[in-house]
Amino acid sequence: MEENKELSKSIQQFYELLKRCPDNAEAAYDFVAYLRSLLKIQSKVPLPANEIMTLLKKYKPHVFYTLKRMAKKNLMLNILTGVPANVDAAEERLKKLANS
Numbered sequence: 001m002e003e004n005k006e007l008s009k010s011i012q013q014f015y016e017l018l019k020r021c022p023d024n025a026e027a028a029y030d031f032v033a034y035l036r037s038l039l040k041i042q043s044k045v046p047l048p049a050n051e052i053m054t055l056l057k058k059y060k061p062h063v064f065y066t067l068k069r070m071a072k073k074n075l076m077l078n079i080l081t082g083v084p085a086n087v088d089a090a091e092e093r094l095k096k097l098a099n100s
Helices: 002-020 027-037 048-058 059-073 075-080 087-098
Strands: none
Touching: 002 048, 002 059, 002 087, 027 048, 027 059, 027 075, 048 059, 048 075, 048 087, 059 075
8 A cells, every 4th residue: 555655646746747847858857857766666556657758748748859859868768758658548547546
């Protein structure tokens, strides 16, 4: 149950970043730091990295494409920015995980 709290808190942090950060290249560094912390979470359920990136692409396209450019020199970002997903399904899964 503790892992669900950590994952839920991390998802809430993501939504706070979406609200707080502007959609520009400088904000990409805040999202990189967030993604690193997300990937450190030990969870029995698959981490919602794909869903996070899908929503980031929709709501912060400049940040996403900055991460895409950074991905040329960063394997983690290369993997995360290369997997497309359905926006509605991504939002649904994040809400479900955040409330569990």
